[in-house]
Amino acid sequence: MNKVIVTGGLGYIGSHTVVALSEEGYQVVIIDDLSNSHEGIWDRLQSLCSTELTWERINLSERTQTLETIQRHHDAMGIIHFAASKAVGESVLHPLPYYRNNLCSLIYLLEAMGAHGISRMIFSSSCTVYGEPLTLPVTEESEIQSAQSPYGNTKQIGEEIIRDVVNGEELDLKAICLRYFNPVGAHPSGIIGELPLGTPANLLPYIMQTAAGDHEHLRVWGDDYPTPDGTAIRDYIHVMDLAEAHVKALSHLDDMSSRIDYFNLGTGAGTSVLEMLASAERAVKGKIPYQVYDRRLGDIMKIYADTAKANAVLGWKAKRGLDEMTETAWKWMQSLKESPI
Numbered sequence: 001m002n003k004v005i006v007t008g009g010l011g012y013i014g015s016h017t018v019v020a021l022s023e024e025g026y027q028v029v030i031i032d033d034l035s036n037s038h039e040g041i042w043d044r045l046q047s048l049c050s051t052e053l054t055w056e057r058i059n060l061s062e063r064t065q066t067l068e069t070i071q072r073h074h075d076a077m078g079i080i081h082f083a084a085s086k087a088v089g090e091s092v093l094h095p096l097p098y099y100r101n102n103l104c105s106l107i108y109l110l111e112a113m114g115a116h117g118i119s120r121m122i123f124s125s126s127c128t129v130y131g132e133p134l135t136l137p138v139t140e141e142s143e144i145q146s147a148q149s150p151y152g153n154t155k156q157i158g159e160e161i162i163r164d165v166v167n168g169e170e171l172d173l174k175a176i177c178l179r180y181f182n183p184v185g186a187h188p189s190g191i192i193g194e195l196p197l198g199t200p201a202n203l204l205p206y207i208m209q210t211a212a213g214d215h216e217h218l219r220v221w222g223d224d225y226p227t228p229d230g231t232a233i234r235d236y237i238h239v240m241d242l243a244e245a246h247v248k249a250l251s252h253l254d255d256m257s258s259r260i261d262y263f264n265l266g267t268g269a270g271t272s273v274l275e276m277l278a279s280a281e282r283a284v285k286g287k288i289p290y291q292v293y294d295r296r297l298g299d300i301m302k303i304y305a306d307t308a309k310a311n312a313v314l315g316w317k318a319k320r321g322l323d324e325m326t327e328t329a330w331k332w333m334q335s336l337k338e339s340p341i
């Protein structure tokens, strides 16, 4: 049995993971209500995948719909749960929809898994759970800091809900929480990639739009951090490396002696805003204008992952470098300009 349910499968990381699953022979059932994704990705995914794909357009924070949908696909071997709202700033302004959307959907999914005997889950978590880390690189044992935003809190609470459920008696569950660092880049075909709704808050999509002429310049949020070039440092990871880690995690669940585990997914390398910009300039073969602004509220200075655990236990390692991230992001931007979705 190699059918897997992917919630949020038309979104950025979800769609790339659907391709990686299909390459490994999985049939995929996508659950996506298009709340932060685009219908056009469905046709594009079908052109990239050779195994059977199904799409259920339902809202997971509707309990009855969720139970019915999972019942229809009770023969799935597991669920990869991406579907969630993820705009940090918006979550501060409107916390309730964040808690409802991100937590109700998780609870209803777990209830449905219990009702229909699906026992494997991969949960999309975030390095945001570590806050501004006390020591670097961050390992999975690094201290969890209090969340900086309702969005971050939904990831922490989500991990806690799953931990409690695997330890309880209601369902026979094994789960892995994957803590993503900063996913960027796109599928090498240029057929799928990140589709930010409105002006992107994240660095690389904004850089690419600036290179394409949509913005006058990149706003660099602060160059007075105590880092080598003064700009903040993150661990950017190619979305296809991230996608492949999900396939490894799914097959690792059966080998796991514990019922729950946690993995950092990053490259282990820290990259500054100006280093990312320089790589983007190589990709677009031109200068990209920027101006320095004050630091962005709530930003941390520096974070990157210790990936030893994912390397050793999952047998997974990020293979793609920074220039491959910016080159694929640029290819995607150009293909979007040529044939908008």
Ligand code: UD1
Pocket: 088, 089, 126, 127, 128, 152, 181, 182, 183, 201, 202, 203, 204, 206, 218, 219, 220, 221, 222, 232, 233, 234, 273, 296, 298, 299, 300
């Ligand atoms: C942000 C979220 C994080 C989420 C992640 C998903 C915040 C505080 N954190 O992380 O919770 O999991 O996105 O990818 O929003 N930058 C600029 N100019 C820009 C955009 C960004 O200088 O126009 C800088 C930022 O100050 C930061 C770096 O680029 O130093 C990366 O920013 P971003 O892509 O937004 O990611 P994070 O802030 O790390």
